Amino acid sequence: MTGRLVYVMGPSGAGKDTLLAFARARLAGSHVMFAHRYITRAADTSGENHIHLSDEEFDTRAGLGLFALAWQSHQFRYGIGIEIDAWLASGCTVVVNGSRGHLADAIDRYPALEIVHIDAHPTVLAARLSARGRESAEQMQARLTRRVTLDIPAGVSMRTIDNSGMLEDAARALLDLLDRAG
Numbered sequence: 001m002t003g004r005l006v007y008v009m010g011p012s013g014a015g016k017d018t019l020l021a022f023a024r025a026r027l028a029g030s031h032v033m034f035a036h037r038y039i040t041r042a043a044d045t046s047g048e049n050h051i052h053l054s055d056e057e058f059d060t061r062a063g064l065g066l067f068a069l070a071w072q073s074h075q076f077r078y079g080i081g082i083e084i085d086a087w088l089a090s091g092c093t094v095v096v097n098g099s100r101g102h103l104a105d106a107i108d109r110y111p112a113l114e115i116v117h118i119d120a121h122p123t124v125l126a127a128r129l130s131a132r133g134r135e136s137a138e139q140m141q142a143r144l145t146r147r148v149t150l151d152i153p154a155g156v157s158m159r160t161i162d163n164s165g166m167l168e169d170a171a172r173a174l175l176d177l178l179d180r181a182g
Contacts, residue, residue, distance in 0.1 A: 002088070002089065002090075002091045003087060003088035003089070003090065003091050003092045003093060003094055004088075004093045004094070004112075004114060005084070005088060005094050005096065005110045005112070005113040005114070006093060006094065006095045006096070006113070006114050006116055006177070006178060007096055007098045007103070007106055007110075007113045007114065007115050007116070008020060008095060008096065008097050008098060008116045008118060008174075009097075009098045009099060009100045009103065009115065009116070009117055009118070010100070010117050010118035010119050010120075010163075011100075011119065011120075011125055011143070011144075011146070012125070012129060012143045013120065013124070013125035013126070013127075013128035013129040013132075013143070013144075014118040014119050014120045014125060014128075014163055015118060015120060015128065015163040015167070015170065016097055016118045017097070018163075018167065019118060019161075019163060019167075019170055019171055019174050020034060020095065020097060022167065022171040022174075023095070023171065023174050023175055023178060026175060027175075027178065031091070031092050031093055032092065032093045032094075032095060032178055033084075033087045033092045033093070033094050033095070034094075034095045035080050035081065035083070035084050035087075035094060035095065035096045035097075036050060036051050036080075036081065037050040037051070037078055037079065037080060037096075037097055038050065038051050038053050038058065038061065038067070038078070038079040038080075038081065039051070039052060039053065039076055039077070039078050039079075040052070040053055040054065040055055040058050040076050040077045040078075041076045053077075053079075055077070058077050058079065061079065061081075062079065065082070066079075066081060066082055067079035067080060067081060067082065068080050068081065068082045068084050068085060068109065069096070069098070069102070069105060069106055069109065071099050071101070071102040071105070073099055073101060073102075074139075074143075078099065080096050080098075084096065093178060095178065100117075100148040100150060101148055103115070103150065103151075104151070107153060107156060111155075111156070113156065114156075114157045114158075114159075114177075115152065115156065115157065115158035115159070116158075116159055116160075116161060116174065116177055117150070117158055117159070117160045117161070118160075118161050118163050118170070118174075119160055119161070119162055119163065119164075120162065120163045120164040121162075121164040122144065124163075124164045125144060126140070126144055129143060129144070159177055161173045161174055161177075
């Protein structure tokens with residue numbers, strides 16, 4: 001593998017999808033590839049770049065070994081396709097929208113990955129979760145109180161971007177990291 005895998009993660013409401021869309025638009029046509037997530041949740045208007053799969057479609061793809069990474073979270077299943085392996089072999093920088101809870105699996109498969117942790121102040125997270133209207137008040141509270149311990153092995157790089165303020169500031173930080181990764 002000659003490319004670089006950038007594993008973007010963070011709590012719900014941190015603005016990962018918004019930042020990734022911003023970066024994707026500015027890096028179109030470059031060596032930076034943004035992996036789709038295959039999710040068993042129907043598409044919505046949040047701006048998340050994903051492909052909806054039924055549970056049966058997900059099972060079929062998983063059974064055929066078509067996911068490089070796969071996990072379950074909040075009653076849905078998520079997958080990153082094996083196409084990222086070809087992109088990495090071609091020397092691309094590959095950006096995936098990952099899961100904090102399944103970081104260890106990603107590191108096991110891609111030990112040289114670079115972690116980008118997107119975060120925001122708790123009041124910002126709460127406001128964003130409420131605005132997207134996808135969950136009940138109880139579900140939002142469960143997301144806000146969920147704490148994931150990040151066990152980062154020696155030699156694995158992690159940078160944190162605070163997305164509590166202006167989108168342009170956090171986006172510039174992400175673009176800088178992607179530029180250095182490539």
